[in-house]
Amino acid sequence: MIDIIRNIFSDSTNETTKVEEDNADENLNRKKVTFFNSFKDSILFIDSNIFMDKRFGILFEFLEDIDINIIVLKEQYQELYNIKKNTTYRNSKKGKSVRNAFRIIDHFQEMNKLTIKGLDIESDLSIHVNPVLIKEIINLVTESKKVIFFTEDFDLKIRLREQLNQKNINKNLLIVYSYKDIEFLHQIKGEIQCPNCKQYMVPYIEVEEYPKEEEPILSYDFSDDYGAHIIKVTIQLCSKCHHEISRSSTSYYDPDYYRHQEY
Numbered sequence: 001m002i003d004i005i006r007n008i009f010s011d012s013t014n015e016t017t018k019v020e021e022d023n024a025d026e027n028l029n030r031k032k033v034t035f036f037n038s039f040k041d042s043i044l045f046i047d048s049n050i051f052m053d054k055r056f057g058i059l060f061e062f063l064e065d066i067d068i069n070i071i072v073l074k075e076q077y078q079e080l081y082n083i084k085k086n087t088t089y090r091n092s093k094k095g096k097s098v099r100n101a102f103r104i105i106d107h108f109q110e111m112n113k114l115t116i117k118g119l120d121i122e123s124d125l126s127i128h129v130n131p132v133l134i135k136e137i138i139n140l141v142t143e144s145k146k147v148i149f150f151t152e153d154f155d156l157k158i159r160l161r162e163q164l165n166q167k168n169i170n171k172n173l174l175i176v177y178s179y180k181d182i183e184f185l186h187q188i189k190g191e192i193q194c195p196n197c198k199q200y201m202v203p204y205i206e207v208e209e210y211p212k213e214e215e216p217i218l219s220y221d222f223s224d225d226y227g228a229h230i231i232k233v234t235i236q237l238c239s240k241c242h243h244e245i246s247r248s249s250t251s252y253y254d255p256d257y258y259r260h261q262e263y
């Protein structure tokens with residue numbers, strides 16, 4: 001027990017940790033500002049898969065709060081529609097993902113932040129999304145429009161970059177983001193990455209309380225003999241794998257401590 005207490009106190013008096021934390025906050029802030037500014041006057045394209053990817057929920061939360069113009073091509077919409085149509089089980093992983101995509105599109109369309117380009121009232125079952133998407137994006141940047149594209153598809157990225165090179169277009173007009181570029185949004189939201197399982201989550205807190213035994217109990221100016229000097233240890237645990245993320249402690253005097261305990 002004394003060892004535990006000693007470790008707790010040596011952790012809480014570590015000065016360099018504080019400086020490192022301040023620097024990390026500053027970096028995070030800079031990253032946020034750069035990311036935020038990149039959306040100014042840009043037209044936004046989002047790969048269909050991203051609408052279906054649960055990890056990007058944090059991105060859509062972010063986009064809700066800023067002024068944006070998302071374009072969904074009718075071919076992309078059709079692609080999602082086809083997935084939905086061909087998914088037999090509504091509650092399968094795929095079924096849920098594709099319903100989530102429609103929920104997001106509906107939500108952003110309702111907020112006037114999303115347009116589906118050229119969507120007919122009837123559906124077309126034979127489509128090739130990527131060539132149309134590349135053409136649309138290249139046309140816009142050729143007209144000197146700023147475009148942001150979210151994708152996890154390397155093939156798409158490579159083809160886009162190749163088109164920019166071939167057509168000698170200013171590369172700064174197109175920003176391609178993937179999950180690694182938005183991961184930091186979790187930190188802004190207060191979610192942290194577990195060093196063990198690498199998941200982003202809100203940790204849960206466990207509190208332990210016990211008397212600080214090495215202090216003589218009655219050296220305090222309290223009339224109540226039942227009291228004790230108490231250490232309260234707060235432990236943050238990963239909500240997914242229960243890995244211990246942090247530990248901090250406070251101490252105080254509880255005049256009724258032994259009255260509540262079975263000693």
Ligand SMILES: [Zn+2]
Pocket residue numbers: 194195196197198199238239240241242243
């Ligand atoms: Zn974990």
